Amino acid sequence: MGLTKGAQIRPASGRLGVLLPGMGAVATTFIAGVMNVRRKLARPIGSLTQMGTIRLGKRSDGTSPRISEFLPLAALDDLEFGGWDVFPDNAHQAAVKAGVLTRDHLDPIKDELAAIKPWPAVFEQAWVKNLHGEHVKRGASKADLALQLGDDLQRFKQERGLDRLVAIWCGSTEVYRKPAAVHATLAAFEAGLHASDPDIAPSQIYAYACLQAGVPYANGAPNLSLDTGWACELARLRGVPIAGKDFKTGQTLMKTILAPGFKARLLGLDGWYSTNILGNRDGEVLEDPESYRAKELSKLGVLEHILQPHLYPDLYKGFHHVVRIDYYPPRGDNKECWDNIDLRGWLDYPMQIKVDFLCRDSILAAPIVLDLALFLDLAQRAGLSGIQEWLSFYWKSPMTPPGLYPEHDLFIQLMKLKNTLRHLRGEELITHLGAEYYD
Numbered sequence: 313m314g315l316t317k318g319a320q321i322r323p324a325s326g327r328l329g330v331l332l333p334g335m336g337a338v339a340t341t342f343i344a345g346v347m348n349v350r351r352k353l354a355r356p357i358g359s360l361t362q363m364g365t366i367r368l369g370k371r372s373d374g375t376s377p378r379i380s381e382f383l384p385l386a387a388l389d390d391l392e393f394g395g396w397d398v399f400p401d402n403a404h405q406a407a408v409k410a411g412v413l414t415r416d417h418l419d420p421i422k423d424e425l426a427a428i429k430p431w432p433a434v435f436e437q438a439w440v441k442n443l444h445g446e447h448v449k450r451g452a453s454k455a456d457l458a459l460q461l462g463d464d465l466q467r468f469k470q471e472r473g474l475d476r477l478v479a480i481w482c483g484s485t486e487v488y489r490k491p492a493a494v495h496a497t498l499a500a501f502e503a504g505l506h507a508s509d510p511d512i513a514p515s516q517i518y519a520y521a522c523l524q525a526g527v528p529y530a531n532g533a534p535n536l537s538l539d540t541g542w543a544c545e546l547a548r549l550r551g552v553p554i555a556g557k558d559f560k561t562g563q564t565l566m567k568t569i570l571a572p573g574f575k576a577r578l579l580g581l582d583g584w585y586s587t588n589i590l591g592n593r594d595g596e597v598l599e600d601p602e603s604y605r606a607k608e609l610s611k612l613g614v615l616e617h618i619l620q621p622h623l624y625p626d627l628y629k630g631f632h633h634v635v636r637i638d639y640y641p642p643r644g645d646n647k648e649c650w651d652n653i654d655l656r657g658w659l660d661y662p663m664q665i666k667v668d669f670l671c672r673d674s675i676l677a678a679p680i681v682l683d684l685a686l687f688l689d690l691a692q693r694a695g696l697s698g699i700q701e702w703l704s705f706y707w708k709s710p711m712t713p714p715g716l717y718p719e720h721d722l723f724i725q726l727m728k729l730k731n732t733l734r735h736l737r738g739e740e741l742i743t744h745l746g747a748e749y750y751d
């Protein structure tokens with residue numbers, strides 16, 4: 313459903329359950345982070361919903377409330393966490409294994425974290441070749457597995473006395489397969505679930521179970537969980553907001569910060585070479601060329617869309633864009649991404665920029681999970697459904713309605729996000745037009 317200016321937004325009363333298919337490094341860093349922030353032991357750096365402000369009216373008005381005061385978002389104290397994994401480790405054990413957070417942040421919340429135990433997963437080895445877990449569901453068909461997931465989420469809701477649910481896929485990257493006939497329509501997909509069609513991936517079964525139950529769903533991996541006809545049809549039918557895909561963190565975040573700047577100043581680009589070394593389980597899964605292919609496709613689209621070579625052939629036609637990811641265990645979750653950028657300036661003189669970002673993957677991803685959970689819940693209470701393009705800000709490969717190209721420029725994405733929030737609250741949009749001196 314479309315955006316109505318000043319829409320009625322149902323209040324965020326009661327508790328919100330956050331469902332996490334995949335409880336590895338990102339999911340546990342998110343959960344443990346929220347628990348630390350709730351106890352005022354740490355700060356939610358990187359989260360727009362917790363730290364961001366939004367300007368209202370003219371610059372001269374001096375009105376810039378916090379986003380959390382401007383909108384009725386769920387409070388951190390009202391969040392409950394549940395999820396699935398192919399390993400039975402509780403969230404504390406999984407966080408220790410992931411090695412992202414130190415004991416300073418894990419010890420004070422140990423019991424609370426350990427109480428979160430994943431439910432058995434829907435999993436198929438063929439879709440994530442480098443993962444071998446036994447904590448999985450058995451079912452007569454893929455339709456039966458979807459029903460079992462639906463039972464899990466209803467039980468969670470009842471046992472915890474939750475009012476609403478939202479789901480964020482934090483599971484592994486599945487192998488890349490082109491969409492098949494089974495994905496084209498909801499009817500074909502449901503028939504495929506009953507026939508256990510091999511083209512239906514586990515991540516799609518989670519998405520189906522959540523959408524059927526009216527639960528907003530975001531896809532943190534490059535998997536094609538929501539991008540095909542059946543998911544958009546079901547989201548519309550059930551009135552559920554969806555968003556994806558692939559969290560925009562490390563290197564792609566840097567690209568969508570830098571490339572808009574080069575284009576704004578009309579600097580030419582000969583090539584952009586990017587490489588990553590990464591030692592966590594995500595890196596291990598991406599060692600499989602088929603899973604890597606999904607990630608590569610998600611990373612490669614960014615520059616093309618920002619630089620628009622069809623509009624600026626002299627500057628950007630045929631630039632070389634190479635992306636590599638190497639699994640290198642000593643680094644764990646502390647990834648290193650190198651970029652070499654070959655630019656061209658006035659009279660074609662060449663220049664180079666080298667970026668070496670020593671980042672922490674899950675530290676960058678966790679605030680995204682939090683914001684998506686709160687914003688998707690808000691979207692549902694505001695009556696929005698289908699693809700939430702205003703959340704493109706968070707994605708490496710933003711979903712768009714059919715026929716539209718995605719917006720990758722981080723700054724346009726942020727403007728779109730904030731203007732959507734203003735619109736929902738009946739505030740004037742900020743255009744930066746400056747027609748009046750104080751606009």
Ligand SMILES: NC(=O)c1ccc[n+]([C@@H]2O[C@H](COP(=O)([O-])OP(=O)(O)OC[C@H]3O[C@@H](n4cnc5c(N)ncnc54)[C@H](O)[C@@H]3O)[C@@H](O)[C@H]2O)c1
Pocket residue numbers: 333334335336337338339396397398399410433434435436440443445481482483484485514515532533534558559560561562592593594597672673674676677
């Ligand atoms: N960390 C980042 O910066 C970042 C950025 C973009 C995307 N991602 C994506 O987010 C996802 C999570 O990343 P991570 O670093 O936490 O990886 P991780 O390997 O630590 O965690 C993924 C978890 O998902 C589980 N899993 C796999 N298939 C499952 C299934 N079918 N059902 C339930 N659980 C399943 C695995 O057992 C694992 O525990 C990955 O797909 C990754 O590509 C991460």
